[in-house]
Amino acid sequence: MVIAANLGFPRIGARRELKTAVEAHWKGNLSAEELAAEGARLRALHWRIQRDAGLDVIPSNDFSFYDQVLDTTAMLGAVPDRFGPSGETVTPAQYFAMARGTSDAPAMEMTKWFDTNYHYIVPEFTEGQNFRLASQKPVDEFLEARALGIHTRPVLLGPVTWLSLGKAKDAGVDPMALLPAILPIYAGVLRRLAEAGADWVQIDEPILVTDLSDAQARGLRSAYAGLEGNGPKLMLASYFGALDDNLDLALSLPVAGLHLDLVRAPGQAAQALAKAGDKLLSLGLIDGRNVWRADLAKALKLAQDAAATHGKDRIQIAPSCSLLHVPFDLDAETGLDGEMKSWLAFAVQKLAEVVTLTRALNGADVAAELAVNAAAAASRRASPRIHDPQVKARAAAVTRADLDRHSPYGARQKAQAARLNLPGFPTTTIGSFPQTAEVRRARADHRKGLLSDADYEAFLKAETEACIRRQEALGLDMLVHGEFERNDMVEYFGEQLAGYAFTRLGWVQSYGSRCVKPPLIFGDVSRPRPMTVEWSAFAQSLTDRPMKGMLTGPVTILQWSFVRDDQPRADTARQIALAIRDEVADLEAAGIGAIQIDEPAIREGLPLRRAGWDAYLQWAVDAFRLSAACVRDETQIHTHMCYSEFNDIMPAIAAMDADVISIETSRSDMELLTAFGDFEYPNEIGPGVWDIHSPRVPPEADMVTLLRKAASVIPAERLWVNPDCGLKTRAWPETEAALRNLVAAARAMRKGD
Numbered sequence: 001m002v003i004a005a006n007l008g009f010p011r012i013g014a015r016r017e018l019k020t021a022v023e024a025h026w027k028g029n030l031s032a033e034e035l036a037a038e039g040a041r042l043r044a045l046h047w048r049i050q051r052d053a054g055l056d057v058i059p060s061n062d063f064s065f066y067d068q069v070l071d072t073t074a075m076l077g078a079v080p081d082r083f084g085p086s087g088e089t090v091t092p093a094q095y096f097a098m099a100r101g102t103s104d105a106p107a108m109e110m111t112k113w114f115d116t117n118y119h120y121i122v123p124e125f126t127e128g129q130n131f132r133l134a135s136q137k138p139v140d141e142f143l144e145a146r147a148l149g150i151h152t153r154p155v156l157l158g159p160v161t162w163l164s165l166g167k168a169k170d171a172g173v174d175p176m177a178l179l180p181a182i183l184p185i186y187a188g189v190l191r192r193l194a195e196a197g198a199d200w201v202q203i204d205e206p207i208l209v210t211d212l213s214d215a216q217a218r219g220l221r222s223a224y225a226g227l228e229g230n231g232p233k234l235m236l237a238s239y240f241g242a243l244d245d246n247l248d249l250a251l252s253l254p255v256a257g258l259h260l261d262l263v264r265a266p267g268q269a270a271q272a273l274a275k276a277g278d279k280l281l282s283l284g285l286i287d288g289r290n291v292w293r294a295d296l297a298k299a300l301k302l303a304q305d306a307a308a309t310h311g312k313d314r315i316q317i318a319p320s321c322s323l324l325h326v327p328f329d330l331d332a333e334t335g336l337d338g339e340m341k342s343w344l345a346f347a348v349q350k351l352a353e354v355v356t357l358t359r360a361l362n363g364a365d366v367a368a369e370l371a372v373n374a375a376a377a378a379s380r381r382a383s384p385r386i387h388d389p390q391v392k393a394r395a396a397a398v399t400r401a402d403l404d405r406h407s408p409y410g411a412r413q414k415a416q417a418a419r420l421n422l423p424g425f426p427t428t429t430i431g432s433f434p435q436t437a438e439v440r441r442a443r444a445d446h447r448k449g450l451l452s453d454a455d456y457e458a459f460l461k462a463e464t465e466a467c468i469r470r471q472e473a474l475g476l477d478m479l480v481h482g483e484f485e486r487n488d489m490v491e492y493f494g495e496q497l498a499g500y501a502f503t504r505l506g507w508v509q510s511y512g513s514r515c516v517k518p519p520l521i522f523g524d525v526s527r528p529r530p531m532t533v534e535w536s537a538f539a540q541s542l543t544d545r546p547m548k549g550m551l552t553g554p555v556t557i558l559q560w561s562f563v564r565d566d567q568p569r570a571d572t573a574r575q576i577a578l579a580i581r582d583e584v585a586d587l588e589a590a591g592i593g594a595i596q597i598d599e600p601a602i603r604e605g606l607p608l609r610r611a612g613w614d615a616y617l618q619w620a621v622d623a624f625r626l627s628a629a630c631v632r633d634e635t636q637i638h639t640h641m642c643y644s645e646f647n648d649i650m651p652a653i654a655a656m657d658a659d660v661i662s663i664e665t666s667r668s669d670m671e672l673l674t675a676f677g678d679f680e681y682p683n684e685i686g687p688g689v690w691d692i693h694s695p696r697v698p699p700e701a702d703m704v705t706l707l708r709k710a711a712s713v714i715p716a717e718r719l720w721v722n723p724d725c726g727l728k729t730r731a732w733p734e735t736e737a738a739l740r741n742l743v744a745a746a747r748a749m750r751k752g753d
């Protein structure tokens with residue numbers, strides 16, 4: 001018999017109930033006991049949903065109050081000293097303190113989980129660190145499910161991935177050398193799970209789809225040699241890509257089963273099947289990373305081949321990865337029409353897809369389900385809502401020449417200097433100004449229909465004008481309109497582009513209690529009408545100083561959306577780039593002399609394997625260039641990136657050929673800028689001199705110090721002076737104070753003080 005398995009279920013609840021509960025607890029409105037009870041209620045509900053869907057293998061310990069990596073850190077007792085002496089087990093207070101910090105202990109770092117938009121809490125490793133079993137969560141949740149009559153397969157994050165994701169805080173600490181210290185704890189947990197009645201445990205090692213160092217490969221070998229034995233059988237889970245050169249290693253490990261991501265990497269099935277011996281193979285055939293309904297006929301074909309060669313008793317059908325990364329339930333969704341919904345599957349629907357495939361393999365009659373699935377796929381393939389021949393033709397006709405500005409940077413620089421007439425060390429900001437409670441209230445009232453279109457527009461115009469007057473009074477050189485009309489830098493554009501849809505309940509966890517609702521690119525993307533021109537032109541009409549138009553770039557729009565799966569991402573990026581290009585051309589025609597195209601997400605789109613980087617960077621950079629290259633020499637193109645490490649992608653950043661790039665550097669003390677210096681970056685740069693993530697107002701002297709440092713790496717005539725990022729999360733008093741200092745610092749630099 002083929003078995004239907006799941007690897008993980010969204011923990012936030014259909015209506016973000018977990019967010020509500022956790023935040024109430026943080027505010028002191030819900031006790032630790034009440035929070036625990038709400039967690040148990042959600043787990044029970046989610047287990048029952050999976051059981052009722054017909055899953056044979058239901059995961060436990062996939063739930064978390066914050067993050068599964070932090071849960072593992074707690075399990076291993078790896079609590080950094082600053083969070084106080086730990087008792088026998090990590091308390092909820094300590095757990096949340098690690099995630100969020102306290103007044104005297106800064107939070108642990110947070111970063112993106114592989115190539116997802118989920119963020120995990122980074123483990124910290126120090127000299128002489130001790131590990132011990134400090135959380136019974138995996139066992140407790142297994143027993144909790146068992147008490148409900150549900151037999152689960154507990155999920156653990158594997159030791160080598162956990163160590164690989166952590167960071168040594170003391171020089172000389174080698175994370176992989178800590179393996180022997182944590183393995184006994186893993187072995188103990190497995191033993192306890194066996195005693196509790198678990199026959200299988202899923203152990204996640206997504207690190208297997210990355211380029212492994214020798215130490216990591218050795219670590220995997222020794223870890224699983226030590227873990228295999230009298231405990232439960234292990235289902236080693238790889239996901240987010242192909243095992244490739246790690247396939248032999250993965251298959252050589254003494255584990256009973258191996259999970260493969262056959263959505264990202266269908267090509268690895270044949271090889272894995274040929275070499276799997278008597279290992280159980282879990283076939284990840286349903287996309288856990290995207291929202292589209294599966295092509296069941298195609299998946300079934302692959303599964304049937306696998307069953308024929310490997311035997312029905314040795315395969316499982318599963319999603320490609322945990323369903324944590326997709327929204328909860330499409331049936332509850334009210335923001336989409338019926339046709340659109342027929343093309344989609346959220347977590348609950350994906351469970352049904354897994355079960356349908358499994359039943360088909362086991363000989364059940366699923367003709368009706370397959371027919372509905374095929375009809376939906378056919379309607380999507382043929383729908384005029386998706387296919388716009390004009391957009392396709394235009395994208396196909398793009399040539400290299402469309403990606404190049406008329407003149408090289410040197411000539412552009414002269415034309416721009418003549419037009420803009422800016423002083424040395426010109427000052428500007430990154431785009432947004434404080435989104436005050438008033439601004440947010442007006443937007444909410446407008447959405448609810450309590451504020452008329454005309455009144456809302458009048459309000460936004462008044463805010464914009466006031467913002468411009470403040471910038472003038474501060475003495476900034478290049479102004480922005482402030483972005484008061486925008487809720488979010490991707491949603492704002494998505495709402496105005498053809499080919500985009502929006503859900504009401506399509507939440508996915510981003511980090512801790514924070515959830516995001518990525519818009520959905522379902523069809524060919526185009527721009528029916530100008531999106532920002534009115535705002536920028538209005539703003540420019542109010543001032544003699546140059547106004548910088550403000551757009552989001554094609555790669556960032558792509559990266560922060562659910563993207564269609566029926567064409568390569570590169571093709572979708574190109575369509576978005578053409579839409580942005582239209583906007584750039586219209587802004588230029590409206591007399592806007594500088595246009596910023598934000599690309600904060602370029603780096604996070606990098607493939608997990610180095611081998612994929614060049615191809616990605618090629619189309620990503622091309623998309624940016626396509627969006628910008630239509631303007632005349634004297635029109636200045638800016639771009640902005642934040643949180644970026646540039647060292648290994650410097651050639652690509654330079655190839656974007658923006659006239660000016662602003663980056664986040666203040667927290668790294670201009671360290672990030674050395675990549676630009678070493679590379680001899682040819683165009684202009686605005687290294688951030690104010691960390692806008694903190695309410696602290698940096699004094700003029702601090703900014704001068706940073707600028708002097710910058711001027712020692714980058715020729716002074718190519719430096720701009722600006723904050724690290726947009727100011728939407730700041731309040732006006734600190735914003736004005738910091739910008740006053742920023743302008744003073746620039747003036748001091750001009751005088752050479």
Ligand code: GLN
Binds near residue numbers: 432640
């Ligand atoms: N222009 C945007 C802003 O200022 C940029 C935001 C970002 O880089 N994330 O808000």
Ligand code: ZN
Binds near residue numbers: 430641724
């Ligand atoms: Zn930024």
